[in-house]
Amino acid sequence: MGCEIVREKFPDEPNQWSRLWDPHDIQQALRTSKDLERLKVIDLSCSRNLIQMSEFSSMPNLERLILEGCVSLIDIHPSVGNMKKLTTLSLRFCDQLKNLPDSIGYLESLESLDLSDCSKFVKFPEKGGNMKSLMKLDLRFTAIKDLPDSIGDLESLESLNLSFCSKFEKFPEKGGNMKSLRHLCLRNTAIKDLPDSIGDLESLMFLNLSGCSKFEKFPEKGGNMKSLMELDLRYTAIKDLPDSIGDLESLRLLDLSGCSKFEKFPEKGGNMKSLVELDLKNTAIKDLPDSIGDLESLESLDLSDCSKFEKFPEKGGNMKSLKWLYLTNTAIKDLPDSIGDLESLLSLHLSDCSKFEKFPEKGGNMKSLMKLDLRYTAIKDLPDSIGDLESLRLLDLSDCSKFEKFPEKGGNMKSLKKLFLRNTAIKDLPDSIGDLESLESLDLSDCSKFEKFPEKGGNMKSLMDLDLTNTAIKDLPDSIGDLESLKFLVLSDCSKFEKFPEKGGNMKSLIHLDLKNTAIKDLPTNISRLKNLERLMLGGCSDLWEGLISNQLCNLQKLNISQCKMAGQILVLPSSLQEIDAYPCTSKEDLSGLLWLCHLNWLKSTTEELKCWKLGAVIPESNGIPEWIRYQNMGSEVTTELPTNWYEDPDFLGFVVSCVYRHIPTSDFDEPYLFLECELNLHGNGFEFKDECCHGYSCDFKDLMVWVWCYPKIAIPKEHHHKYTHINASFESYLINIKKCGINLIFAGDQQNHMPMLEHPQNSGDNGSALQDTDGNVHGANQDDEHYHIPIVLDLLGNFGDIGSVILEGTDGNRKRRRDDSLPDVVEEPHYKRLGAPNTHLSL
Incomplete structure (x- = not known):
């Protein structure tokens, strides 16, 4: 323009x-x-x-x-x-x-x-x-490498940037004459020192020397820079600061983090009345002078990773503006009682202080404290005064292996939202835990000695997340049903947990229930009252399966039944189900029957509201693939003709597409998940319809895997049904190899276990017209019987041969689908009650 x-x-x-x-x-x-x-x-x-x-x-x-x-x-x-x-x-x-x-x-x-x-x-x-x-x-x-002395004559210069000039070693003596200079950046240069004239930069507000690994000494007259607001000395070789640093009356930020040789903070440093942030992270500092308490404007003090820092100054409690105190991974053993005088402190970090054993009694006086992080400390208990922390929202004691007892008065923390006690030695909780009216998340995972959840725990009306993974708990009190806000309840790997409470069905907000690898044998009948439950994890419950899944769980989306004893039992699955994990399945018969019913019944129950791809299965090939897909096209694409008038057949439900793939590991790629994509393409007579699906899969599996999708007829726009003559499915992904793929039509009549059939797939490649069965036999893509084609792509029940539904081709060349009632039913229907699962992903 x-x-x-x-x-x-x-x-x-x-x-x-x-x-x-x-x-x-x-x-x-x-x-x-x-x-x-x-x-x-x-x-x-x-x-x-x-x-x-x-x-x-x-x-x-x-x-x-x-x-x-x-x-x-x-x-x-x-x-x-x-x-x-x-x-x-x-x-x-x-x-x-x-x-x-x-x-x-x-x-x-x-x-x-x-x-x-x-x-x-x-x-x-x-x-x-x-x-x-x-x-x-x-x-x-x-x-x-340097600047001429005349640089000092730049009387209007406000910003001079020499960062990453790796050969620049010396700042000119007359550089101090630049009276208008406000920003001076010397980051990552080879400079060793600054001339005293630097103190004459009366307008300088920002001085950055970070990454100057040879810079060892700050000039004595540097304290004359009365306008200086930020001094960045990160990762320099500086060992100390001159007392004149206290004269920097406008300084708001002093950053010395990563200065591994810096050992002593100047006594007069307490004179910096405007200092808001002091960062001493990862320095060699051992202590702080008492004058640190005079930093009346200081809001943030970071001493984390100062491995030699052992003692916080008694007068540190005088910093009335301090909001954030970081002592993470220091050698500190305790805190002075004066810590309680930090009336503005919001966040106190002591994680990884392996020598820290005792929290001060007067610590409860910090009325503004919102976060207290004590992870990986040697603390054994907390004083009752902890209950006086009226503003505390997060208390983290995770991995405090010596922590055994939560204080009785801890229930007084009315603002507490998150309490993390993961991997502690705690055995129980006091009844006062029920008084934590604001608590939203309670983590007791890996507390191997924790045996009993308190009866009054049900009073925590705001609790949304309760994690009891790998504890010694045997049961839950009936009051657990009173947790009206609970959304996530995790009991996985609780090997002694045998009985889910009868009133557990009262948790109206529960969306995730994880009982993996527990000793539970049955679930109460009122489990069906969990109307909002979306994920039910029962994998590894080897003693469990007694008619336990109700189709009244109307929002259930994911069900894990891996390693459950389900042979010969009755499954009643809700129509909302999207994913079933039954890996590994020890019975090929169970696997085939369950997978078949998942496909067929989802397609049969698809409504106008369910116009989308649905995953059918992700399983190891070693678990029965030869019985499922007798004929496949080698490679990542398959194309076949559609039967004449396929769209008018009321028994036609939709398509099943599948592929066999293997993840290609590489040292340059460490993502735990990748994505496999499929494109379905119906075309003919100048018309085309495309749809795509993307599935995330774990890179942990090294074996060949099979991926199976269902795609409903109702998802295909009706206006051009009669135009489409061919269907194509193609698969692709980064870092995976597609070995085979297949495609098939599913008809309602296939419920009687007659094998579904489709025209022979075709591939545009030179070798694509050859179909290979699981016995290694190769069949031509255009191989004809006298009157009809009998192409078989996907057999979910292991039925093989020329039985069931066929495609007939008359003398007029028109193809018609019929059922040969004279053909015997080779395999009986499995002893499963019908799976009403309209969008099921089965992982076996």
Whole structure:
């Protein structure tokens, strides 16, 4: 739009334009006119072939010259100094540029000079200090080693950036003359020290020396920088700070994190009355002076990973503004009682302090404390005063292996929302736990000695997440049913847990119930009252299966029954089910029957509201694939013809598509999950319908796996049903190999275990027309019987041969589907009650 406006009056006369972007336009303008007074902007960014700029004397009014990314540019014409109105000169990423002409000093209006990423630029011109209007000088990622003393004459300079100039070793003595300088960035340079004149930078607000691994000493007169607000010394070789640091009356941030040689904080450091954040993380500091208590504005103090820090100062409690105190992974053993005087403290972190044994009695006075992190400490108990922490929302004692007893008065923490006691030595909880009226999450997982949940625990009306994984608990009190807000209840790996409470069905909000690897034998009948339950995990409950799943669980989406004894039992599954995990299944007969019924009944029960892909199964090939898919196309794509008038057959329910795949492990890829995609394509007579599905799978499986989908007829738009003559399924994914794939139509009559059939799949590849059965026999894709084709792609019950439903082809060439009632039913229907599972993913 801007180009059009510029060119509107003189479309063919670039010498009349105020802005030029194209090298050809510039050449034309220079050829046709020696006077380019109208020209204000030249932008030749990324002109990779530009080697040298032509003479500038014909452009007296040029204001902006942009040459970014001109990687072949080797120099700038000396006449550049004649452009008295130039305010912006950008030479960023001019890789071959080594220097600038001295005439650059005559640019009296220049405000911004950008030379960043000019990797061969080695020397700033001596007369560069004459640019009296220069406000911003960017020399990042250049090869510059020093600056001329004249740099001090840049009286208007506000920002000087030399970060990542790895060869820059010395800041000029006269650099302190830049009275307007506000930002000085020397990050990751080779600088060792700063001249005393740095203290004369009376306007300096931000000084960044982070990553200067050779920088050892901060200048004594650095305390004179009265405007300095942020001093970043991270990862330097500095050992201490001069007492004059206390004179930095405007300093708000002091960052010394990662200074592994820094051992002592100055006594007069407490004079920095404006200091808000002090970061001493991962330093060699052993203690803090009492004067630290005088930091009246300090809000954040970070001493985490200071492995030698042993004692918090008694007067540290005087920091009335302190909100965040990080003592993570220090050698601290206790805290002074004065810690209770930190009236503004919001968050206290003591995790990984392996020597910390006792929380102070007066710690309960911290009325504003919201988070207390004591993970991986040696603490054994908490004082009763912990109950006085009226604002506490999170208390984390996870992995405190010596912690045995939760205080009786802990129930007084009325604001507590999260209580984590994972992997502690706790055996029980006091009845007062029920008084935690705001508690939303309680984690007792891996508390191997925890045996009994308190009767009054049911009073926690806000509790949403209760994790009892791998505890010694044997049962739950009936009051558990009173947890009206509970959404997640996890009891997995509780090997002694035998009985689910009768009133457990009262938990109206429960959406996830995990009983994996417990000793439970049955579930109460009122489990059917859990109307909001979405996930029921029963895997590894080897003694469980007694008519336990009710179709009244109307929102159940995922069911884990892996390693359950289910042979010969009755399954009644709700129509909402999306995924069944029955891996590993020890019985091929159970597997085939369950998978068959999942497919067939989901397709039969599909309604207008369920127009979508549904997963049928993800199983190891070693668990019966040869009996399921007798014929497959090798590779990742299969195409076949559709029977004539397939869309009019009321028995037609939908499609089943499948593939055999293996994950390809690689050391360069460590994601736990990848995604397998399938595209279904119906086409013919110039019409086409496509749909896609994506399934996430675990990379842990190294064996061949089989993936099976159901796709309902009702999901296919009706308007072009009669046009489609072929169906194609293709599979693809990153880091997996597709070995085989197949496709089939499912008809309602197949319920009698007649084998579903489809035309022979075809593949456009040279070898794709060959179909291979599981016995290794190869069959031609166009192999015909005398009157009809008998192509078999997917057999869910292990029925093989030329039985069941067939496709007939008459003399007129029309194909019709019929049932041969004279053919025997080879396999009886399994002893499972029908699975009303309309969107089932079966993992076996």
